[in-house]
Amino acid sequence: MSGIYIHIPFCKQACHYCDFHFSTSMKKKEEMVLAIAKELQMRKNELENETIETIYFGGGTPSILPISEIRFLIDEVYKNYKVVKNPEITIEANPDDLSNERIIGLSKTKINRLSIGIQSFFEDDLKMMNRAHNSKEAKKCLEVATQYFDNISLDLIYGIPDSSQNGEQAQQMSNEKWIQNIQTALSFGIPHISSYALTVEPKTALNKLIQTGKIAKPKDEVAQEHFAILVEMLETNGFIQYELSNFGKEAFFSKNNSAYWLGKKYIGIGPSAHSYDRFSRSWNVSNNSLYLKAIQENRLPNEIEILSITDRYNEYVMIGLRTIWGVSLHKIENEFGKEYLNYLNKQVQKFINDDLVCIENNILKTTKKGKFLTDGIASDLFFINL
Numbered sequence: 132m133s134g135i136y137i138h139i140p141f142c143k144q145a146c147h148y149c150d151f152h153f154s155t156s157m158k159k160k161e162e163m164v165l166a167i168a169k170e171l172q173m174r175k176n177e178l179e180n181e182t183i184e185t186i187y188f189g190g191g192t193p194s195i196l197p198i199s200e201i202r203f204l205i206d207e208v209y210k211n212y213k214v215v216k217n218p219e220i221t222i223e224a225n226p227d228d229l230s231n232e233r234i235i236g237l238s239k240t241k242i243n244r245l246s247i248g249i250q251s252f253f254e255d256d257l258k259m260m261n262r263a264h265n266s267k268e269a270k271k272c273l274e275v276a277t278q279y280f281d282n283i284s285l286d287l288i289y290g291i292p293d294s295s296q297n298g299e300q301a302q303q304m305s306n307e308k309w310i311q312n313i314q315t316a317l318s319f320g321i322p323h324i325s326s327y328a329l330t331v332e333p334k335t336a337l338n339k340l341i342q343t344g345k346i347a348k349p350k351d352e353v354a355q356e357h358f359a360i361l362v363e364m365l366e367t368n369g370f371i372q373y374e375l376s377n378f379g380k381e382a383f384f385s386k387n388n389s390a391y392w393l394g395k396k397y398i399g400i401g402p403s404a405h406s407y408d409r410f411s412r413s414w415n416v417s418n419n420s421l422y423l424k425a426i427q428e429n430r431l432p433n434e435i436e437i438l439s440i441t442d443r444y445n446e447y448v449m450i451g452l453r454t455i456w457g458v459s460l461h462k463i464e465n466e467f468g469k470e471y472l473n474y475l476n477k478q479v480q481k482f483i484n485d486d487l488v489c490i491e492n493n494i495l496k497t498t499k500k501g502k503f504l505t506d507g508i509a510s511d512l513f514f515i516n517l
């Protein structure tokens with residue numbers, strides 16, 4: 132079983148914190164849709180022995196596409212690949228694209244899961260992040276979307292500096308405001324929430340705004356508190372934290388993301404999209420013009436990296452620790468060998484002593500205390516070839 136990821140590299144405007152690949156010029160949109168369809172055809176042999184379980188439209192902003200283009204791309208997947216009877220087909224959508232008509236239109240396609248980029252229900256946060264939607268649109272689209280889709284995920288960002296105050300007075304988002312955001316999300320009865328701390332990437336507008344003192348720097352302690360509040364509130368409301376930043380009601384875990392985390396094969400189509408086949412990883416060029424040129428010349432614009440055994444071990448530890456499935460010591464021994472298992476057992480001891488991780492039934496997992504520190508713990512368990 133495999134998945135197909137389709138990257139739509141266009142957005143209405145650039146969110147201040149974003150370092151994904153996208154263009155705000157729509158000039159080449161139609162050309163791009165045709166090129167993506169062509170890449171789907173060009174790569175069909177890569178998955179000829181596989182069945183497709185999930186199709187995911189990400190970006191950028193895939194909800195920017197008209198329904199006809201979304202349908203066209205889904206049809207291209209069906210024409211070129213073997214798709215299971217009830218695949219999970221997700222589209223990432225922004226509230227400003229989700230008018231009543233659009234939601235109804237999407238519900239009449241094969242799309243059966245919406246992942247909505249809400250980020251915050253507060254107007255000042257949305258403005259500070261330069262999101263294209265407002266708070267009213269965020270709430271309105273959820274009211275309507277829940278009438279047409281059962282399977283909805285929404286994104287929320289925590290650890291946001293409070294933009295209602297500027298310069299030296301700038302504060303961090305209060306716990307009360309964060310709690311209100313979660314409560315509002317819960318009030319719509321959606322079954323899945325993804326939530327990430329605001330991170331400051333080097334080449335973003337957010338970084339510049341912080342450097343020039345216009346916005347306060349997000350603080351780790353605040354993010355950690357918000358994370359603890361998030362976990363507690365969502366668990367109390369019946370959500371399972373199946374990955375560090377992903378919470379789903381039973382039967383509503385994202386099949387697409389779970390497949391990544393369980394190491395299944397997938398291909399990524401479109402500029403900047405990544406592909407993985409357990410032994411190698413490849414990524415398309417992050418440039419719309421170069422991508423279009425290559426596809427028009429019948430070339431795949433990608434670079435390929437063959438994963439060494441150490442790369443695969445490190446990746447498994449990193450991803451495993453973030454998920455509910457943990458890191459199987461049995462798998463470490465079988466797939467990577469005794470040397471890796473001995474190394475892991477030695478490195479992990481200090482974290483066990485500090486009650487940050489535990490081993491149950493031969494599975495290594497983070498404890499409640501260690502969860503927020505997962506990425507740091509994982510990097511300490513990485514094997515380094517000297």
Ligand code: SF4
Binds near residue numbers: 142144145149192
């Ligand atoms: S809509 Fe998404 S992809 Fe586009 S700029 Fe904002 S965060 Fe980035």
